[in-house]
Amino acid sequence: MRMLIAAVGKLKDDEERSIVARYAKRFDATGKSLALGPLEIIEMPEGRAASADSRKVDESTRLMKIASSADFIIALDVQGRSLTSEAFAKLLAKVRDGGAKSCALLIGGPDGHGADVLAHANLKLSLGALTLPHGLARVVLSEQLYRAATIIAGHPYHRS
Numbered sequence: 533m534r535m536l537i538a539a540v541g542k543l544k545d546d547e548e549r550s551i552v553a554r555y556a557k558r559f560d561a562t563g564k565s566l567a568l569g570p571l572e573i574i575e576m577p578e579g580r581a582a583s584a585d586s587r588k589v590d591e592s593t594r595l596m597k598i599a600s601s602a603d604f605i606i607a608l609d610v611q612g613r614s615l616t617s618e619a620f621a622k623l624l625a626k627v628r629d630g631g632a633k634s635c636a637l638l639i640g641g642p643d644g645h646g647a648d649v650l651a652h653a654n655l656k657l658s659l660g661a662l663t664l665p666h667g668l669a670r671v672v673l674s675e676q677l678y679r680a681a682t683i684i685a686g687h688p689y690h691r692s
Contacts, residue, residue: 592646602636612656
């Protein structure tokens with residue numbers, strides 16, 4: 533199952549970019565034998581509209597265009613469901629085993645997701661109650677994808 537992280541905003545910090553790339557590479561290597569991956573990461577610029585609502589509409593439209601071919605869409609949202617690493621791994625395995633060829637994980641801009649993304653998401657996922665900078669959210673998400681692959685593979689990286 534191909535994986536896509538589509539995120540509003542560009543990583544400006546080389547360290548964050550390096551960490552995300554490292555976990556993406558690990559995910560691809562671990563996921564290959566599990567029919568998970570490759571992981572593609574697409575960044576798009578933040579909306580420039582004057583109001584937050586207009587920015588969310590613009591960003592959501594562009595995110596949905598990127599994710600339009602995905603069989604399963606996960607929107608990262610502060611109001612979403614929190615999952616343990618094990619539950620996230622089980623979810624990805626279930627989606628894959630259900631026949632999905634692709635899964636898109638969408639990270640909104642500073643104002644959050646617009647109604648279009650939230651309406652089309654199969655799952656709204658929260659990384660926790662804390663507000664995270666977008667760069668850190670991408671680091672956490674890419675690590676959790678790698679962790680999920682290791683859990684599915686029975687690899688000792690994850691210790692519960």
